[in-house]
Each structure stands twice: as structure tokens, then as C-alpha cells.
Amino acid sequence: MKKKLTFALVFFMFVATVSQSANTVTPTLNITSPDSQNLKVNGVTIDGIINYEEYKYRVVISHHYPWLVLYYTIVRSTIYIGLSAQGVGWVSMGYGGYNKMEDYDIITGGFDSATNTSYIYDAYTIGKVVPPVDAVHNYNEFAATERPDIGYTYLEFSRELNTGDTDHDKVLIPGKPMYAIFALQTTSDDIGVIHDMAEREYLFVFYGPPAAPENLTATATRNQVMLNWSAPLGDGGYPIANYTVFRSEDNGQTFTAIATTNDTYFVDTTVTTGVIYQYKVTATNSEGESGDSNIAITLPLGDITPPQSVTSTSGSFAVNLSWSYPQDDGGIPVVQYNIYRSQTSGGPYTLIGSNTSVLGFTDTSAINGFTYYYVVTALNKYNESAYSSEVVANPVGEPTSPLNIEAINGDNTATLNWTEPISDGGYPITHYNVYRSQAPGGPYTFIGTNTSTTGFFDTGVVNGQTYYYVVTAVNSFGESAYSDEQRLLIANTPLAPTNLNGTFGNQQVILTWNSADGRGFEVTNYTVYRKDPGASAYVAIATVNTTSFTDTGLVNGQTYRYVVTAHSIVGESPYSAFFEVTPATVPAIPENLTITLRNSKVMLSWSKPADNGGFPVLYYNIYRSEGSADNFALYDYTYGKSYLDSKADFGKTYYYRVTAMNTIGESAPSEAVSIFPASSPSSPQNLRAVLSDGSIVLEWDAPSDDGGSPVVYYRIYRSTVENGIYVNVGVSENLSYVDDFIRVGATYYYMVTAVNIAGESSYSPEISIQYVTPPATPTELVALASEELVTLAWVSTSEDHSPATHFEVYRAANGSDEFTLVGTTNKTYFIDRDVQINVTYSYYVVAVNDYGKSDPSTIVEATPGDVSVSIPPDLLEQAGESEYPNELNTDVISATAAIFSVIGVIAVALRQLKAVFFP
Numbered sequence: 001m002k003k004k005l006t007f008a009l010v011f012f013m014f015v016a017t018v019s020q021s022a023n024t025v026t027p028t029l030n031i032t033s034p035d036s037q038n039l040k041v042n043g044v045t046i047d048g049i050i051n052y053e054e055y056k057y058r059v060v061i062s063h064h065y066p067w068l069v070l071y072y073t074i075v076r077s078t079i080y081i082g083l084s085a086q087g088v089g090w091v092s093m094g095y096g097g098y099n100k101m102e103d104y105d106i107i108t109g110g111f112d113s114a115t116n117t118s119y120i121y122d123a124y125t126i127g128k129v130v131p132p133v134d135a136v137h138n139y140n141e142f143a144a145t146e147r148p149d150i151g152y153t154y155l156e157f158s159r160e161l162n163t164g165d166t167d168h169d170k171v172l173i174p175g176k177p178m179y180a181i182f183a184l185q186t187t188s189d190d191i192g193v194i195h196d197m198a199e200r201e202y203l204f205v206f207y208g209p210p211a212a213p214e215n216l217t218a219t220a221t222r223n224q225v226m227l228n229w230s231a232p233l234g235d236g237g238y239p240i241a242n243y244t245v246f247r248s249e250d251n252g253q254t255f256t257a258i259a260t261t262n263d264t265y266f267v268d269t270t271v272t273t274g275v276i277y278q279y280k281v282t283a284t285n286s287e288g289e290s291g292d293s294n295i296a297i298t299l300p301l302g303d304i305t306p307p308q309s310v311t312s313t314s315g316s317f318a319v320n321l322s323w324s325y326p327q328d329d330g331g332i333p334v335v336q337y338n339i340y341r342s343q344t345s346g347g348p349y350t351l352i353g354s355n356t357s358v359l360g361f362t363d364t365s366a367i368n369g370f371t372y373y374y375v376v377t378a379l380n381k382y383n384e385s386a387y388s389s390e391v392v393a394n395p396v397g398e399p400t401s402p403l404n405i406e407a408i409n410g411d412n413t414a415t416l417n418w419t420e421p422i423s424d425g426g427y428p429i430t431h432y433n434v435y436r437s438q439a440p441g442g443p444y445t446f447i448g449t450n451t452s453t454t455g456f457f458d459t460g461v462v463n464g465q466t467y468y469y470v471v472t473a474v475n476s477f478g479e480s481a482y483s484d485e486q487r488l489l490i491a492n493t494p495l496a497p498t499n500l501n502g503t504f505g506n507q508q509v510i511l512t513w514n515s516a517d518g519r520g521f522e523v524t525n526y527t528v529y530r531k532d533p534g535a536s537a538y539v540a541i542a543t544v545n546t547t548s549f550t551d552t553g554l555v556n557g558q559t560y561r562y563v564v565t566a567h568s569i570v571g572e573s574p575y576s577a578f579f580e581v582t583p584a585t586v587p588a589i590p591e592n593l594t595i596t597l598r599n600s601k602v603m604l605s606w607s608k609p610a611d612n613g614g615f616p617v618l619y620y621n622i623y624r625s626e627g628s629a630d631n632f633a634l635y636d637y638t639y640g641k642s643y644l645d646s647k648a649d650f651g652k653t654y655y656y657r658v659t660a661m662n663t664i665g666e667s668a669p670s671e672a673v674s675i676f677p678a679s680s681p682s683s684p685q686n687l688r689a690v691l692s693d694g695s696i697v698l699e700w701d702a703p704s705d706d707g708g709s710p711v712v713y714y715r716i717y718r719s720t721v722e723n724g725i726y727v728n729v730g731v732s733e734n735l736s737y738v739d740d741f742i743r744v745g746a747t748y749y750y751m752v753t754a755v756n757i758a759g760e761s762s763y764s765p766e767i768s769i770q771y772v773t774p775p776a777t778p779t780e781l782v783a784l785a786s787e788e789l790v791t792l793a794w795v796s797t798s799e800d801h802s803p804a805t806h807f808e809v810y811r812a813a814n815g816s817d818e819f820t821l822v823g824t825t826n827k828t829y830f831i832d833r834d835v836q837i838n839v840t841y842s843y844y845v846v847a848v849n850d851y852g853k854s855d856p857s858t859i860v861e862a863t864p865g866d867v868s869v870s871i872p873p874d875l876l877e878q879a880g881e882s883e884y885p886n887e888l889n890t891d892v893i894s895a896t897a898a899i900f901s902v903i904g905v906i907a908v909a910l911r912q913l914k915a916v917f918f919p
Helices: 002-024 873-880 890-901 906-917
Strands: 057-062 068-075 078-086 090-097 105-112 117-124 139-147 152-160 178-185 197-204 214-220 225-230 240-248 256-261 265-268 277-285 296-298 308-315 318-324 336-342 350-355 360-363 372-379 391-393 403-409 414-419 429-437 445-450 455-458 466-475 486-489 501-505 508-512 525-531 539-544 548-552 560-567 579-581 591-598 601-607 619-626 633-638 642-645 654-661 673-675 685-692 695-701 713-719 727-732 736-739 747-756 767-770 779-785 790-795 806-813 820-825 829-832 841-849 860-862 868-870
Touching: 068 178, 078 090, 090 152, 105 152, 117 139, 117 152, 214 277, 214 296, 225 277, 240 265, 256 265, 308 372, 308 391, 318 372, 336 360, 350 360, 360 372, 403 466, 403 486, 414 466, 429 455, 445 455, 455 466, 501 579, 508 560, 525 548, 539 548, 591 654, 591 673, 601 654, 619 642, 633 642, 642 654, 685 747, 685 767, 695 747, 713 736, 727 736, 736 747, 779 841, 779 860, 790 841, 806 829, 820 829, 829 841
Parallel strands: 105 139
Antiparallel strands: 057 068, 068 078, 078 152, 090 105, 090 178, 105 117, 139 152, 178 197, 214 225, 225 265, 240 256, 240 277, 277 296, 308 318, 318 360, 336 350, 336 372, 372 391, 403 414, 414 455, 429 445, 429 466, 466 486, 501 508, 508 548, 525 539, 525 560, 560 579, 591 601, 601 642, 619 633, 619 654, 654 673, 685 695, 695 736, 713 727, 713 747, 747 767, 779 790, 779 868, 790 829, 806 820, 806 841, 841 860
16 A cells, blocks of 8 residues: 555656756667577566566666666567566656656556565656556556565566557557656665666667558459558568468458468459458568558449339429339349439439339429439449439429519509519410418419519508518419519618718728618618629628628728618618728738848848738838847838948948838838848959960959858959050859950950959959961962963952961862962962973962961962963952943953062963953
8 A cells, every 4th residue: 555655756756857867968869779699589477587588679778786677579469578677676667758758658566575466557647747547557467576685676567569548558669769768766665765766768669570550441342352551650670571461251250361462452352242351461570470450341242233124204393203123233132222313415413312112203393394314323232323224304284483573662552573483384474473462371362463574563552561472373284383472561661871981990991870760660780781892783791780890801902882771670771872991001021131242332122011001112111230139220211122221331240120111100020131241352363364266265263262252253354455454344153254355466465353242352463365366268369371380379368367477389180189289488479380281280279377277269270381361250250240241340450460460471361361251
């Protein structure tokens, strides 16, 4: 008794001690590793004696005095635990908590030397308070012994991994980490004595067979059952090798293993239609087999076929259907038939009724004059068949009743209006009969007929009396049933409410008005109508019995129009005068406030508020705080969505907030942003330049100091004079730049700067490079042949190219395409003396400088032995462009003469030209 009475005190001290340690020391990560050295599986005997080979796993909990060792073995769904404690007293362990002693499942036990018996307590904690004793003891068996001779206490017990007690017991999941705590008393078996050792919270793992598979489901068809399940919550610390599927055909009395699989699904194709099957699944790893999953029950069934021989017979407001039993009921008797109807052949169909015993059905909801299409399905206990074949029916007879009867009172008069029936019954409507009574539900008296319109004027009524009206429709078949009854009090409705007014707020309007005159009848309530922006009509939004109403959920900035009516027993008044109002509030907070440095100044940017409160934002207030985010003061305002603070000093931290203002007021402030202004970077390093494909390519290295803010881009400066005036020719975000805007032969000087949010660096050291190219291709090549030599002349230009230093002349003979170098010259002409008579030679010329060679000129030909001139085609075209067709183009002659005057053969050349142009 003493142990039970003092249990709460002991564990209060136990919890306080462990919790205090947990508050100051981080829980040790102690995921235990299996230790199977010389241990025996499935050999546990709960006798209070722990043999070294009795358990599968052993974990040393305390590596200092007093020693505490945990032993355990898991066999399917049962765990066997042994605790060996150094000292004669008691030992305790808890598991499954989650934070500083909260929600732990605790077992405490030992050996009572006074009574010579074992004792055990099952408890759980509910926080840093006394852990109450569990009223339901969910351990299977226990035993404890004391060995005073060697100074040890032993406790053994077993329990299910999942006891089913969700209020007090933790589910132990093999292989899944959980927190555990341990404590022991080494000098007394009285648990009223506070413990002298407590291990802090451990992240602990029980190893062994896996937990049971989860969420087993079974889905049956005619010939098979599809099983699906989820992997266990814990794999026992070892990979799952396979799953075993068990099946029972005797309501769960016996289960037989039918399959082993590595998947989390299985298709059982050995089933029989109409037999109820139960299934369960286990998981297996290298340590053994898990407990059973949940049991899934299913019944394989066949497909039920539709009813046969469906027929229909039409009557007035009725259709009679009949059918015969399905050809196949799926193995289970039909329990019900469902009747479906549509007004379109082929559906879609709507369920209109069911029949559980008779092979027939009467549709009394059919309306005369309409065509209907019917199908029927059969149902057994589990399935519904497909639709039967479709049948059609056309009921005809009297019309349906007139609709929407409306009665309007006047001065000793009543005006009735209605709309046509849904159906004329299949025959044209000839007239309408009007009936009246002074009692609800009749009896009604015929008061008139209308043959042309859907209305009637009754002058046989008296003010202050209440009347009840019904109307019927008549065709050649007969008269319809009465319409819905319309009640009418011959009296005046209330006057409209007056002085409708209101005030607006955030997304709401508060309306007030004066009481209406009920004209002798009490005003019972008021209806508030609203016309939304862009709407064409008022819509009733509320009925109240006071002279005020608050309309909420509106859109700020939208204008709404309201009217109010009054109601009495007589009816509803006309609309009041309308009242227009625009709800609004202060804006929402400005969004996306960002801060950057621009030219050593602080730049703020933001987005407009998501909601302007109903009125446009007029301006924005800028609040600034220096050094902290606590002392903001109004600093300035701006009309735009950005602000440049030019008064921020380097070396200080600034905090900013922004608010929005409209005509209603000021928004809440945005989140604060801060900045520490930085300096500009140092200059780029190691600037260099190379020529590439007609461009100058610059490259450099990053600055040695970015000024405290990353380099955003680099500026490239160029001059055509050393130390001259530099012009910014481009920017680059990379460490290179290509300059395409250059002139042949020119020398360029370059410098580069780096730019960050604080500003621009100083110039890099100056470098220079000259842009040179290969020479231009020689043009206007001509050849003059005599008996002993061939004279060549051409034009050389340096436009867009570097000048040529000399020329190379190439020759081929008798139409060969193998040209060889025959000479070089620094002149624009060349005389080839190494020629033979009557041999035709082909020539081209190449210009050369230190940077390379030009492309070959056009090819010309000459044949020594007969004076001839070879002229380029473009010169011949120029000659043909003379405005006098029979005269030689004098410009061409002059140009050619100038060329050949150099070599002293002008007369021969002119004769040859004349022969060409004037044959």
C-alpha cells in the first residue's frame, strides 16, 4: 500500500529531475545498434531472471555507476523486455514521449522484500506533473527478483506492440525512432524513495521484425480480388524482404498463406463468385515476421444483366411499365429495380422510382402532352445492372394547372394574372375558368371564364374582405386540376418609408429610415433592396423589423444604391426614395518595399497597396529611423512609388517605412527595410586588348575591393588620343567587352571603371591598340599583249583596309587553273617578259601587307604575238553606258589612257580599245 500511495510523489520527483535536465542539456541522440552477440531468439521466460543468452538485443543505458542495461526481443506483435539494474531497489523505463517528459508510457517495477513478491506499475505522464497510474494494466506478464548478494535488481515483462489502449499506451513501432527515459533506485525497493539515477531523454530504436502492414483493402470483381496495403510504419531497422498474404474462407476461423510478394499489392485469381473471403498480410525482414495487418473482407460477384422485355402503356397523367427478370442476376438474387426517365431519347436519365418486389411500375408524375423515354436497371445486394432497352410513352388528356397565379387588390376590385400550364395535355387549350372562395381550400365558386388572355378582372369583391382564388385550364379532353391558391386581402398597402439615409465604413454601410405609415394596418417589417454597380435592377438583401440595417461585405470604392419597402398584412409598399453611398477606408499597406544605393544615395521603391480603400492613393509618407528600428519619425512624402534620400550619411544604418494616404486617412506602415550605405569599388585590374574578326576585344580582372557592395557592371571608355578626352562607349556585366565601332588604321586608347550601388570607381590604367587589316583586293586589272611581253596594270585602294606594301602577280597558261607566282612589285603595274608567242596567259593580282594578303583580283587574259587588250567587264559596262551609242565613252578612254601612259604603250592601247568598241 505504501508504494501505491507514494507513487505520485516519486514520479513527480522523477519527472522534475529529468525535465530540469532536459531544460539545460540537449537530449542525447542515442539510436541504439543491435547487439546480437551470443543472444538467443524467442527464448524469453518471464521469471525475473535475465540470462545473457535469453534476449535478442542488449543496450547499455548507463555507462557509469549505477549501471543499467536494457534487454529486449520482439516476436511478431509482442515485445519482451528485461531491465538489469545495479543496486537493490526498483527500476523504471518510459517510452513514446515527445517533449520534456510529456506523454510518456511508463513501467516501474521491482521486488518487494517485505512481502517477497514482485510488483509493477503501469503509468503515463501528462506533462511536468504527477504521472497518473494507468487503470488498465496492458502488460501480458511480469516478474522481478533481487540479488542482494551481487547487488542487482531484475525486472522482466511483456506487452503487445499495440495494446489497443489509445488513451494511455504508446504504440511501439520497430525500426522507428522514439524518445525513451530510464530511472532506478539502488538502495531501496520502496518507490517512495526518490531515484538516485535518471537518464535523460534518448532517441531510441527497437530493432526486430517489422511492424504490421497498414491499410489493407480488398476490391472484388467476378473472377479476382485486388489487394492493396501500405508498408509498415517501421521496418524493424532492417529492410523488408517480402510480404505474406493469408486468406480465410471460414469467417476468419483459419487463415492459410496463399502468396509471398515484394510488392504492396496482390491479385488473388483463385476465388469463387459468391464466397466471402477474409484477408490479412504480414511483413518479413531478416529478423522475422511482423504481426497481422487489419483484416479486409470482400465478396467476388458477377455482373448483373439488365431487366428484359420492358414495355410501356400510356394513360392520363400516368405511364405503366412492366418487364421480366434479368437473364443473369450476378450470382445473388435481385432485390430491387430502379426506374429512370428522360425527355430526350438516349438520356441523360433521372431516377424517378424503385420497386422491390413487382416486375412493374406506374409513373404518376408524367404530364399529359409530353413524350417520355424510360429505362430500368436491376440491383442485387452489391451491384446495379446497366440500363435496359429504352421504351417511349406519350400520355395525353386534360391540361396541367395554370401557373404563377397573381392577385392584385384595388378599390373593391381584384385583378388576377397567371401564366400558361406546363402542358396543354396534347390538345389545344380552349379557355380558362376562374373560381373564388372566402375560405382557404374552398369550396370554390365559379365566377367567370376567359377565352383569350391569361387574366381576369373581378368586380364582385368588397374592401376589407379576404378572398381565395384558383384557376383551371380547359381543352377538348377536359378540365385541369385547380391551380395553386392565391390569397388576396382587398386593402391598401403601406406608404413607402421616408428619409432613407446612411453612413459608410470599411466595406459596410449603415442605413436608417423613418417608420412607414401602414394605412390602418401594422407595419410588420421592412425589406432592404440594393442595386450593385453596373446592375439594372434592385435585389432584396434583407428583411428586418427595425428601422436600421448594416450591409457588410461590400467593395470599397464601389457606389451602391439602396431603397426600402414596408410590409403589412395587406402587402408591400412602393420603394422609398433611393440613397447612394460609397463605402471606403484607409488604404492597405504599400507592398514590396525595397532599398538600394544609387550614386551613393538611398533609393526606396515599392508597389501600390493591393487595396486603395476605395479612394485613390494621394501620396506616400516616408518614415526614417537612424541606428535602430524603434524610433521612426515622419521624414518626407512623395507622390510616386519611389523616393531618393540624398541626406543619408556613409557609416550609418538607416531604417525606412512607407505608408499610403487617401482621402480617408493613412494606412498602416510597411515592414521596415534597412541599409548601410557603401563606397564605390576600386578600379578594375589588368586591362588588355586583342584584335579579333574586325573587332577589338577587351578583357580585365575584377577590382581588388568591391567597396562593400557587389559590382553591378563595368563602364568602357575610349579615346583616339593618348591621355585625351575619353568617351563612354558601352557597359558590360562581365569581365570583357567587344568594340565593333572602329576604323581601319586608327589607334584607340581604352580605360575601364567598375560600378556598384554606391557609385563608380576610378579609371583603370590606360592601354592602346591599333586596328590594322589585310589590304583591299586590287581592282580594274587590265592586260596588254605585244609580240614579246604582257603588260599588266591595276588600281589599289585603302578604303576600309590597311594599305598594301607590295603586290604578287600569278599566271596560268592555255586555260589551266594552276596559277604560279611570276613576280612581285610595289607598283600598280607589272611587265611579264617571260612569255611565248601565240600562248594565251591568264593573270590575277594579290595585294600584301604585314597583316596578310587580300583576295585575288579578277582574271584577265593576254596572247603575245598579236596586240590585244584584256579589260575587266565593269569597264566594258561603263563604256556601254554612253548616251551616244556610236561613240566611245570618253571617261573610260581617259581612265585607260592614264593607266597605260605609265608604261608608254598608250597608242597601242587606244587602237585596241577602238577595235573593241567600234568593230
